[in-house]
Amino acid sequence: MDLNIRQPLSLDDLKDMARINRLDVARMFMAAGNGHFGSCYSCTEIITVLYFALMRIDRANPDWMDRDRFVMAKGHAAPTLYSALIRRGFIPEKWMDEYETAVGARLMTHPSRRYQSGVDTSQGSLGHGLSIGVGMALAAKLDKRDYNVYVLMGDGETNEGSVWEAAAAASKFRLQNLVGIIDLNRLSVDGELENVMPMEPMVDKWRAFGWDVVRVDGHSLPALLKVLAPQRNVGASAPRMIVADTIKGKGVSFMENVRSWHADLISSKQYSDLVSELGGVGV
Amino acid sequence: MKSTRLKTSAMIASIAADGQPTVSAPFGHALVRVAAQRPQIVGLTADLAKYTDLHVFAAAFPDRFYQMGMAEQLLFGAAAGLAREGFVPFVTTYAVFAARRAYDFIYMAIAESKLNVKIVCALPGLTTGYGPSHQATEDVAIFRGVPNLAIIDPCDALEIEQATAAIADHNGPVYMRLLRGQVPLLLNEYGYTFELGRAKMLRDGDDVLFVSSGLMTMRVLEAASTLKTDHIDAAVLHVSTIKPLDETTLLMQIAKPGRLVVVVENHTVIGGLGEAVLALAMRNGSNGRMRQIGLPDAFLEAGALPTLHDKYGISTTRIVAQVKSWI
Numbered sequence: 202m203d204l205n206i207r208q209p210l211s212l213d214d215l216k217d218m219a220r221i222n223r224l225d226v227a228r229m230f231m232a233a234g235n236g237h238f239g240s241c242y243s244c245t246e247i248i249t250v251l252y253f254a255l256m257r258i259d260r261a262n263p264d265w266m267d268r269d270r271f272v273m274a275k276g277h278a279a280p281t282l283y284s285a286l287i288r289r290g291f292i293p294e295k296w297m298d299e300y301e302t303a304v305g306a307r308l309m310t311h312p313s314r315r316y317q318s319g320v321d322t323s324q325g326s327l328g329h330g331l332s333i334g335v336g337m338a339l340a341a342k343l344d345k346r347d348y349n350v351y352v353l354m355g356d357g358e359t360n361e362g363s364v365w366e367a368a369a370a371a372s373k374f375r376l377q378n379l380v381g382i383i384d385l386n387r388l389s390v391d392g393e394l395e396n397v398m399p400m401e402p403m404v405d406k407w408r409a410f411g412w413d414v415v416r417v418d419g420h421s422l423p424a425l426l427k428v429l430a431p432q433r434n435v436g437a438s439a440p441r442m443i444v445a446d447t448i449k450g451k452g453v454s455f456m457e458n459v460r461s462w463h464a465d466l467i468s469s470k471q472y473s474d475l476v477s478e479l480g481g482v483g484v
Numbered sequence: 485m486k487s488t489r490l491k492t493s494a495m496i497a498s499i500a501a502d503g504q505p506t507v508s509a510p511f512g513h514a515l516v517r518v519a520a521q522r523p524q525i526v527g528l529t530a531d532l533a534k535y536t537d538l539h540v541f542a543a544a545f546p547d548r549f550y551q552m553g554m555a556e557q558l559l560f561g562a563a564a565g566l567a568r569e570g571f572v573p574f575v576t577t578y579a580v581f582a583a584r585r586a587y588d589f590i591y592m593a594i595a596e597s598k599l600n601v602k603i604v605c606a607l608p609g610l611t612t613g614y615g616p617s618h619q620a621t622e623d624v625a626i627f628r629g630v631p632n633l634a635i636i637d638p639c640d641a642l643e644i645e646q647a648t649a650a651i652a653d654h655n656g657p658v659y660m661r662l663l664r665g666q667v668p669l670l671l672n673e674y675g676y677t678f679e680l681g682r683a684k685m686l687r688d689g690d691d692v693l694f695v696s697s698g699l700m701t702m703r704v705l706e707a708a709s710t711l712k713t714d715h716i717d718a719a720v721l722h723v724s725t726i727k728p729l730d731e732t733t734l735l736m737q738i739a740k741p742g743r744l745v746v747v748v749e750n751h752t753v754i755g756g757l758g759e760a761v762l763a764l765a766m767r768n769g770s771n772g773r774m775r776q777i778g779l780p781d782a783f784l785e786a787g788a789l790p791t792l793h794d795k796y797g798i799s800t801t802r803i804v805a806q807v808k809s810w811i
Contacts, residue, residue, distance in 0.1 A: 314597050322568060326592045332558045333593055336565020336573075339550065343526070344569065363589075366555035370562065374550075 210253050215422050218288065219249040223452050224481040225284035229300035229308065231472050237310070239449035239462040240278040243386040243419070244353060247445060250425040251351060252285035257431065260290040263318045269348050269431055270321045270337050274330020275355040275384060276311035277464070282320070283308050291319030328361025330354060331381060335367050338379040338440075349431040353382045357389030360398045365410070372411030375438035380429065381412070383442065384419060386449035388460050407442040419445025453478055499611065499668065499699055499789065506666040507641035511604065512540025514648035515574055519545055522652060526566055528552055529576045530559045536576035536606045537664045556586040563601045564593035572600050572652060579605035579620030579661060587626060594657050595632045601657050608637070608661030608698065609750030610779055610796065615786035621779050625755025627659045628727055634680065635727040636660040637698035637750075637757075641667040643724060646678035654680055661698055670702060676722075683730035685737070689719035692807060693737055696748040697723045697757050704748050706800040707807065716811060719743070726757055731764055738770050745774045746807060750798060753778040775810055777803060 210218065222245050230236030252258070256269040273282050280300070286292045292307075299306045307316040311325030322333050334352035341348055358364065371379050389397050400406070407414045417424040428443050449463070450456030453475050467475075500506050519525040519541065528550045533539040542549040552559045556577055563573040582590065582605045594601045605623070612618045627635055636651065636658060638644045644667065651658040674686045686701070687708060694704040701722045708718035721737050723730065738745055738761070747758040758776040765774065779796050793799040797806065 322564070323592065323596050326588050328557070329561055329564075329589060329593050332561020332589070333565040333568070335558065336562035336567075337569055338565070339562065340566050340569030340571055343548070343566075343571070363555075363557035363561065366553075366558035367561065370552060370555070370558050373553075 212422055215249055215253055218253050219245050219422075220479055221288065222249055222281060222284040224476065224479050225287065225297060226280045227467075227472060227475050229280045229283065229297050230467055232298050233301040235464065235466045236280065237277045237464045238453070238456050238467070239386070239388065239459070240275060240355065241281045242451045242453065242456065243447035243449045244275070244278050244281055244384045245452065246420045246422055246425055247353060247382060247384065247429070248281050248285050250422060250429055252289055254426055255429055255431060256351070257348065258289070258319070260319070263291055266344070267346055267348055270334075270350040272322050272330040272334045272337070272350065272352040273312050273320070273324050274352050275327065275358055276324030279310065279312040279324070280308070282312060283317070286317065286319045289319075292317055327355065327358040328363040331364050331367035331371070334379055334381070335370050335374070335376065338371070338376040339374060341378050347378070347433040349378050349380055349433070351380045351382060351429070353384060355389070356383055356385040356387065356400060356403070357394055357397065359383065359400050359403070368407065368410040368412065371440040376440045377432065377435060377437045379440040381440065381442040382429070383444050384447050385444055386447045388449045388458070388463065390463055392460060403444050407444070411439055412442040413437065413439040414442045414444060416444040416446065419447035420451055499663070500666060505669045507669050508666055509537040509540050509664065510641035510644040510667050511648055511662055511664060512537035514645040515541045516544045518649050518652045519548070522572065524570060524572045525652060526550065526571050526573050527576070528559055528563055528573050530554055530556050530581065532577050532606070535578075535664065536604065536662060538574070538576045541574070556581045557589050560586045560589035560601070560603075561593050564589070564597070564599050567594070567599035567601045568597070572602065574602045574604055576604045576606070576662070578618060579608045579623040580618055582659070583620055583623040583626045590633070591630050595630045598632045598656050600655060602651050603657070603659045604662050605659070606662045606664045610784060610792060610798065611663070611699070611750070611789070613787050613789050613792060616783040619784055621752045621784060622755065623661070624726055624751050624757070628755060628760065632656055633727065634658045634725065636680070636724055637726055638663070638678070638724050639698055639701040639722060640671050641669045642671045642676065643678050647680075647724070650678055650680050663699060668702060670705070678724065681725045681728055681730060683721055683723040683725070683733045686720040686722050687718075689717035691716050691743060691811065692718035693740070693743045693745045694718055694720045694748055695723055695734070695745060695757070695761055696720065697726055698750050700748045700750050700798065703798065703800050703803055707803040710800065710804045711807060714808070716807070718807070723757060726760060729760055729764060734761060734764055735768055735770065738765060738772050743772070744807075744810060745772055746777060746810075747774070748777040748798070748803060751778055752781055754781050777806060
């Protein structure tokens with residue numbers, strides 16, 4: 202499927218795009234033999250809604266100055282983004298099969314502007330994205346452009362102090378064009394975030410920093426369509442934070458909420474189980 | 485006889501000798517001149533505009549100045565975002581905070597994408613008596629490891645003014661060590677013009693070749709004059725671009741026979757200009773006599789700058805004494 206849509210897809214279409222995205226991610230990880238399944242699958246719906254329904258982007262003009270920006274702060278979930286870019290026609294589908302393994306592979310664990318058209322920033326070190334997003338949102342104001350800057354973070358990522366440096370700045374500079382999203386899947390590498398380093402009450406923290414905060418089901422397409430819609434030329438001044446409750450490994454029964462699937466090897470048997478559960482035909 | 489009690493002073497003023505001509509805030513004023521022609525230039529700082537001379541820019545272009553507070557990770561991350569959108573951020577803080585506190589942001593958010601961010605940092609090397617928290621004795625070592633990042637270590641007010649314009653024109657990230665406040669002016673006497681990536685001979689000589697950068701070039705020029713009175717003829721090669729190194733000029737000058745090469749740096753002996761020159765010589769099979777003058781691999785003491793420069797061997801008198809002992 203190759204889409205360069207301008208009109209929003211129907212809910213059923215979006216649901217199918219999310220399914221295809223999960224299959225694409227598995228195809229890349231199968232090529233590499235392993236991957237961050239859990240983190241990719243918790244943000245599938247968020248990225249699907251942004252790339253197939255809401256963001257102003259154009260594959261014919263990936264550096265279009267008025268496009269909406271997307272910063273994949275939780276860079277280890279890059280394959281979810283790659284799938285969206287592939288299905289929107291920014292990068293070729295065949296790149297998926299050389300994911301991480303071929304010499305000169307252009308898709309790797311973390312996104313890089315050096316290789317991938319449509320990627321707005323290189324990522325991989327957690328805690329960078331929101332500060333970079335602040336800079337991009339400041340640039341939009343200076344340039345008098347109405348694009349929105351979306352920054353997708355993990356909940357564990359908010360342990361990083363730099364996130365809160367940026368939180369204060371976005372509020373100070375009244376960056377209503379900046380939209381933070383927290384993929385709150387409750388698990389990080391070493392366990393439940395509640396034990397690793399608790400960050401609740403997440404909503405209160407962001408409100409205290411002056412953000413306009415909503416908490417949603419991060420797998421509900423209708424809810425995401427509503428809260429992630431870009432806002433242009435509105436009177437508001439506060440940056441927006443979407444706290445999205447998600448399930449790590451969502452969509453694949455044996456991966457959901459299983460910590461080891463943060464990043465793990467996948468066997469051929471598991472892959473074929475995954476593909477059939479997602480209704481795919483495999484590769 | 486009662487001696488004057490020296491002030492610790494974080495300021496650069498104590499680097500200028502009595503009666504030496506100085507220029508006030510050369511970076512800030514030069515940036516204003518460049519920014520008047522280039523609307524893409526913006527300024528960012530982490531609560532150190534006043535001590536990095538960026539307050540001059542802030543006053544001239546308040547709409548293009550961003551005060552980020554004491555938050556260096558945000559500072560460089562936001563600069564990356566602005567640069568990504570076509571702006572040319574000049575970002576200031578102290579060298580220690582850029583090198584130690586925000587390294588990952590400079591490496592990944594800025595250098596990896598070759599973004600046009602100009603990192604301009606006060607208190608490089610041993611230019612404050614405040615002790616190790618403020619003395620960036622290893623900043624060059626840290627930043628030399630960053631691909632794509634140019635490293636500039638200007639000597640005086642004239643060079644800072646010229647380098648500010650040059651790095652604004654340069655397409656890519658730059659780290660510039662800044663002397664601020666009342667900055668000595670001397671390179672005008674040598675008909676000097678800064679060129680990014682070029683080392684320049686400031687004086688010729690047959691016995692010694694000083695290779696130096698930053699304010700050490702001021703010291704070795706003084707040392708060369710003193711040595712002359714002892715009939716030691718010293719040349720001075722000023723290497724204000726530490727990366728990319730002007731390998732052609734350096735190899736040509738090092739290869740001249742009969743001269744003792746002395747690299748002098750306001751930096752720890754580890755990972756700075758000295759090791760860069762030595763590595764260049766190694767790679768090219770040069771085998772001249774070489775000596776290094778630099779700061780020790782240690783947490784340095786606090787105190788008055790002139791005293792510290794004497795103690796650690798980078799004052800003019802100590803440079804002269806060391807060279808004489810090697811000749």
